[in-house]
Amino acid sequence: MIDVLVVGIGEYVTGLAQQKAAQSDKSFGVVALSLFDMRSRGLVGNIRLAGRDASRFESVRHHFETNLKSAYTDLDTSFEAYPKSGRNDEAYKEALSDMKPGSAVMIFTPDDTHFTIARDALEAGMHVLVAKPLVKRVQEHQILMDLAAKKGLLLMLEVHKRFDPIYADAVDRIQTFGDFSYFVSYMSQPKSQLNTFAAWAGISSDISYYLNSHHVDLLCWAIGEKAKPISVYATSATGVADKKLGRKVEDTITLTVQWENIKSGALATSVHTASWIAPPSDVHSQQRFFYMGHNGEVRVDQAHRGYTVSTDTNGFQSANPLFMKYTPRDGKFAGQEGYGYKSLATFVESASALRDNPSNLAEYNRILPTIQNTLTTTRILEAGRRSLDEKRIIEL
Numbered sequence: 001m002i003d004v005l006v007v008g009i010g011e012y013v014t015g016l017a018q019q020k021a022a023q024s025d026k027s028f029g030v031v032a033l034s035l036f037d038m039r040s041r042g043l044v045g046n047i048r049l050a051g052r053d054a055s056r057f058e059s060v061r062h063h064f065e066t067n068l069k070s071a072y073t074d075l076d077t078s079f080e081a082y083p084k085s086g087r088n089d090e091a092y093k094e095a096l097s098d099m100k101p102g103s104a105v106m107i108f109t110p111d112d113t114h115f116t117i118a119r120d121a122l123e124a125g126m127h128v129l130v131a132k133p134l135v136k137r138v139q140e141h142q143i144l145m146d147l148a149a150k151k152g153l154l155l156m157l158e159v160h161k162r163f164d165p166i167y168a169d170a171v172d173r174i175q176t177f178g179d180f181s182y183f184v185s186y187m188s189q190p191k192s193q194l195n196t197f198a199a200w201a202g203i204s205s206d207i208s209y210y211l212n213s214h215h216v217d218l219l220c221w222a223i224g225e226k227a228k229p230i231s232v233y234a235t236s237a238t239g240v241a242d243k244k245l246g247r248k249v250e251d252t253i254t255l256t257v258q259w260e261n262i263k264s265g266a267l268a269t270s271v272h273t274a275s276w277i278a279p280p281s282d283v284h285s286q287q288r289f290f291y292m293g294h295n296g297e298v299r300v301d302q303a304h305r306g307y308t309v310s311t312d313t314n315g316f317q318s319a320n321p322l323f324m325k326y327t328p329r330d331g332k333f334a335g336q337e338g339y340g341y342k343s344l345a346t347f348v349e350s351a352s353a354l355r356d357n358p359s360n361l362a363e364y365n366r367i368l369p370t371i372q373n374t375l376t377t378t379r380i381l382e383a384g385r386r387s388l389d390e391k392r393i394i395e396l
């Protein structure tokens with residue numbers, strides 16, 4: 001059992017976007033609900049949530065009490081809130097000082113804040129899980145890499161697609177396809193999400209950091225040491241988000257990455273497109289990829305599992321309970337097998353195990369998505385942003 005602090009109380013943690021239940025596929029949130037369930041299973045001890053404004057916890061508690069408890073009757077949704085009163089951007093530091101070193105910290109705040117909060121949590125001796133994109137710059141990645149190694153702590157990236165059984169199977173098959181040749185991925189969110197992300201979209205992060213991060217990570221994981229990226233060229237589409245938010249912000253970003261297979265020298269290409277101006281459809285998020293190797297190819301449409309549901313309330317939907325299964329069974333949460341849940345539970349279990357066996361860290365750094373093996377993802381994402389800003393190909 002391990003105590004957990006979650007920094008950030010937005011959509012992914014609580015299901016609340018701007019004080020209202022999100023109009024997304026996550027109106028119950030992912031992180032807090034999963035942790036409440038893990039606490040009921042004896043995996044987690046105290047749960048702390050840190051935001052920036054104490055007054056926001058009133059709506060968080062109300063949302064948990066009314067919405068979560070109406071679905072899962074016996075769920076204990078209690079937590080300790082930071083700041084205790086008023087506004088404080090660094091309330092998470094007070095929470096850190098109330099915790100024992102070796103506890104767990106999860107960071108689900110806007111992308112540009114991940115570095116500082118992760119550094120402070122490592123300095124305080126905590127194991128850390130950070131939402132994708134881990135950090136925005138290679139230099140930040142390297143600082144955290146060194147710090148986590150020096151302190152002997154786990155710093156894991158929350159990339160739940162790795163825990164999807166079909167994506168994971170595709171990655172295993174890719175190992176048998178010989179040299180890498182071509183990859184294309186697409187991921188989108190509906191334009192209503194631009195309201196949820198109005199505080200930071202186009203200011204401190206962009207849609208490529210936010211969504212391309214998923215499939216860039218997946219490709220880097222699949223490729224391992226077989227090939228290396230040599231250049232990145234990014235292009236954008238505009239005209240919708242800038243009108244909605246009243247500032248410069250791309251609607252859609254495409255990264256074109258040139259790769260080279262290490263042994264043969266053969267070239268390969270990956271193309272990653274992410275958008276947040278999709279219209280409403282049968283799914284919240286389109287998400288798919290196609291991979292071609294020299295000896296085989298694989299295609300996965302993660303949004304369409306051949307499972308459709310229609311109701312008078314919500315109309316026609318393609319359901320994906322493999323991510324988060326919210327439908328209760330006998331009044332209880334029954335989503336422990338979802339890959340959204342598993343990603344968090346794997347971190348909690350690994351961080352707990354490290355307290356008894358610190359020597360497990362090397363193995364975790366080999367098999368889990370950690371700061372020690374995800375530098376290539378950060379290099380590609382940062383190069384994409386620089387390519388847009390500098391309007392040129394970025395050599396890596």
Ligand SMILES: NC(=O)c1ccc[n+]([C@@H]2O[C@H](COP(=O)([O-])OP(=O)(O)OC[C@H]3O[C@@H](n4cnc5c(N)ncnc54)[C@H](O)[C@@H]3O)[C@@H](O)[C@H]2O)c1
Nearest residue numbers: 008009010011012013050051052089108109110111131132
């Ligand atoms: N929404 C999703 O589907 C999703 C999925 C996976 C990962 N993520 C990642 O999770 C992170 C948060 O996303 P979200 O959708 O919850 O965003 P959000 O905008 O709904 O919430 C962000 C939260 O962080 C808080 N915050 C900002 N600075 C803070 C600080 N210094 N201390 C404490 N809290 C602070 C904000 O007040 C807000 O509550 C992002 O990095 C995102 O990429 C989101």
